[in-house]
Amino acid sequence: MSKTNTKHKVSKIAQLASKLSCAALLAIAISATPVTINSVSAADTAVSIPKDSLNSVMWDFMAKEHLLTDASSKKIVMNNSILVHAPKVAEDQLNLPIHVDARSIKNIQKIVVIADLNPIPKVLTYEPRQAEARISFRIKVGQATPVRAAVLDKDGVWHVGGTFVDASGGGCSQPAVAYGNDDWVKRLAEIRGRIWRTPGQKSAKLRFSVRHPMDTGLADGIPAFFIEKLELKGADGKLLGNLYINEPISENPTVTLFPILKEATTAVQITGRDNEGNLIDVAVPAPVQSSALQN
Amino acid sequence: MDKVRRSLLIGGASSLVAPILPAPISPLNAAPLRYNLKAQRIAYNSYVVIGKTEDYSPDNGGDIVNVAFIDTSDGVVLIDTGSSRRYGEALKQLIYATTGKDVIRVYNTHFHPDHCLGNQLFDKKKIAALPKTISGLKASGEDFSSNLYRILGDWMRGTEVIIPEHVINYSSEKFGKHRFEMLPFKGHTDADLAILDHETGVLYAGDICFLDRAATTPHADLESWHKSLKEIKKIPHKIIFPGHGPADTTSRSIEQTDTYLTWLEKNLTKSARSGKDMLEAAKMPIPEKFQSIDVIELEIERSVAHLYPGIEEKTLPFLGQGDS
Numbered sequence: 001m002s003k004t005n006t007k008h009k010v011s012k013i014a015q016l017a018s019k020l021s022c023a024a025l026l027a028i029a030i031s032a033t034p035v036t037i038n039s040v041s042a043a044d045t046a047v048s049i050p051k052d053s054l055n056s057v058m059w060d061f062m063a064k065e066h067l068l069t070d071a072s073s074k075k076i077v078m079n080n081s082i083l084v085h086a087p088k089v090a091e092d093q094l095n096l097p098i099h100v101d102a103r104s105i106k107n108i109q110k111i112v113v114i115a116d117l118n119p120i121p122k123v124l125t126y127e128p129r130q131a132e133a134r135i136s137f138r139i140k141v142g143q144a145t146p147v148r149a150a151v152l153d154k155d156g157v158w159h160v161g162g163t164f165v166d167a168s169g170g171g172c173s174q175p176a177v178a179y180g181n182d183d184w185v186k187r188l189a190e191i192r193g194r195i196w197r198t199p200g201q202k203s204a205k206l207r208f209s210v211r212h213p214m215d216t217g218l219a220d221g222i223p224a225f226f227i228e229k230l231e232l233k234g235a236d237g238k239l240l241g242n243l244y245i246n247e248p249i250s251e252n253p254t255v256t257l258f259p260i261l262k263e264a265t266t267a268v269q270i271t272g273r274d275n276e277g278n279l280i281d282v283a284v285p286a287p288v289q290s291s292a293l294q295n
Numbered sequence: 296m297d298k299v300r301r302s303l304l305i306g307g308a309s310s311l312v313a314p315i316l317p318a319p320i321s322p323l324n325a326a327p328l329r330y331n332l333k334a335q336r337i338a339y340n341s342y343v344v345i346g347k348t349e350d351y352s353p354d355n356g357g358d359i360v361n362v363a364f365i366d367t368s369d370g371v372v373l374i375d376t377g378s379s380r381r382y383g384e385a386l387k388q389l390i391y392a393t394t395g396k397d398v399i400r401v402y403n404t405h406f407h408p409d410h411c412l413g414n415q416l417f418d419k420k421k422i423a424a425l426p427k428t429i430s431g432l433k434a435s436g437e438d439f440s441s442n443l444y445r446i447l448g449d450w451m452r453g454t455e456v457i458i459p460e461h462v463i464n465y466s467s468e469k470f471g472k473h474r475f476e477m478l479p480f481k482g483h484t485d486a487d488l489a490i491l492d493h494e495t496g497v498l499y500a501g502d503i504c505f506l507d508r509a510a511t512t513p514h515a516d517l518e519s520w521h522k523s524l525k526e527i528k529k530i531p532h533k534i535i536f537p538g539h540g541p542a543d544t545t546s547r548s549i550e551q552t553d554t555y556l557t558w559l560e561k562n563l564t565k566s567a568r569s570g571k572d573m574l575e576a577a578k579m580p581i582p583e584k585f586q587s588i589d590v591i592e593l594e595i596e597r598s599v600a601h602l603y604p605g606i607e608e609k610t611l612p613f614l615g616q617g618d619s
Contacts, residue, residue: 091600097573136572189617280617
């Protein structure tokens with residue numbers, strides 16, 4: 001079987017799966033795994049996949065689908081200095097808080113967050129530029145799952161860390177809470193946010209939320225509708241970071257980033273769009289550095 | 296429960312390979328699980344069964360809730376039915392052993408599973424609840440039940456959700472000499488029934504009041520909850536029987552629930568104002584006066600999940616709106 005055919009088959013399965021429930025999907029995904037393993041070409045197998053410290057049945061498949069697809073991949077290593085903080089048990093499957101801290105890795109290209117056993121496993125890709133390599137956000141989980149952060153450095157090495165979260169299930173196939181309110185369209189893409197600066201710290205804290213249903217497409221009769229990309233720039237137009245978010249991010253995505261702002265920076269510009277072309281463009285005012293005030 | 300069996304049940308609930316399968320069937324699980332329920336008399340003809348002030352666990356089998364029964368000349372009036380069919384069975388036996396009478400009225404104070412998954416043992420036409428308790432249980436009962444099967448394993452065997460069929464749309468009813476006043480509150484959930492027995496002065500508060508066990512907030516509206524506590528304080532009573540924790544003769548349960556919820560909301564708001572995420576907000580220091588409250592750390596972590604997104608929406612400044 002050629003590589004193209006396999007890929008086509010996998011994407012067909014993904015399409016089919018998006019119409020099914022979380023549990024049914026897992027069964028399909030598992031049955032698809034051996035097919036993919038048997039049919040990878042020599043080029044793919046050149047990078048060996050290390051044993052998973054979280055013992056996930058999906059790990060090999062995740063590595064092939066979401067890490068090795070990046071052309072610059074040369075190596076994958078398990079690295080427990082990549083911290084993924086999450087509660088042990090998801091109290092609310094629609095709002096599971098996650099904090100990823102990859103500050104131990106230098107020269108980062110990007111951070112990819114994956115929840116293996118979610119029907120749509122890929123959570124987000126973050127490319128910190130003028131920003132610290134850490135991020136907080138909330139996700140939906142379909143059932144108990146590993147949540148892992150894979151950090152790609154400039155040498156093509158993926159550093160992978162993660163944790164396991166227990167959950168009772170159902171987060172992905174439930175309709176957004178917003179549909180309980182009649183005014184959800186009126187309030188779509190409302191943006192809230194604020195920047196905190198602490199004297200003596202080079203990074204600021206930026207927390208923002210965008211009002212958006214972030215539909216997975218897995219709830220009956222509701223097509224996928226989600227924010228795809230957010231770009232953050234300083235007032236001087238310099239790129240602070242790119243954030244590509246996927247369906248598993250919680251409704252009304254709420255994110256903390258740690259941009260490194262120049263003292264004179266007065267605002268951070270967030271721009272982006274969802275998969276239906278709705279535009280987001282907002283300036284988050286940055287308070288004057290308090291140390292400057294004291295002088 | 297011995298450690299081996301416990302680990303098997305936990306393994307069944309959270310193992311990675313088969314997270315959705317029930318606890319594995321093994322000879323070790325074959326020994327019957329038993330609740331050790333005891334009735335305590337707190338007033339004339341009035342008995343309570345006090346649950347452990349813990350979270351659900353395979354050790355306690357979900358025996359974490361208070362129920363009460365009143366022995367009237369017409370028959371027994373029961374307030375709440377516990378977490379499982381097996382709990383309902385043990386409760387029914389205990390009631391008969393204590394009173395020698397049958398149950399003629401059951402109240403479900405609200406729709407949470409620890410208060411109504413023992414309903415199966417009683418005639419559903421005699422089970423009374425507020426309209427929103429009935430609709431809430433219809434909507435969420437099955438999810439509650441599967442989650443408890445996942446956590447408690449075999450303790451839940453045979454448990455089914457039974458919807459109350461007797462709608463409370465009246466202000467009081469009388470059995471024997473006991474006139475029971477229906478007091479519909481809200482705040483812990485959309486519909487929280489408290490019941491005052493005018494014969495004894497016992498106020499059965501349901502989960503509007505907690506005592507020495509942290510209040511839970513999965514469906515809470517704090518503003519309504521505070522209002523309800525204010526109103527309940529004005530109702531003349533001799534004893535408050537809270538939904539969780541010991542019987543209360545000094546109204547301490549009203550005070551403690553009120554101050555705990557106020558403190559919780561204040562701290563979460565402060566955390567949101569300083570830019571903390573949910574994980575950081577859950578790490579709040581607990582003041583001395585709340586140190587003796589059971590499972591407080593756990594409930595704070597859960598409450599952050601329930602309440603923080605809403606609090607953040609109120610505190611983060613509005614910046615603008617995208618356009619299409």
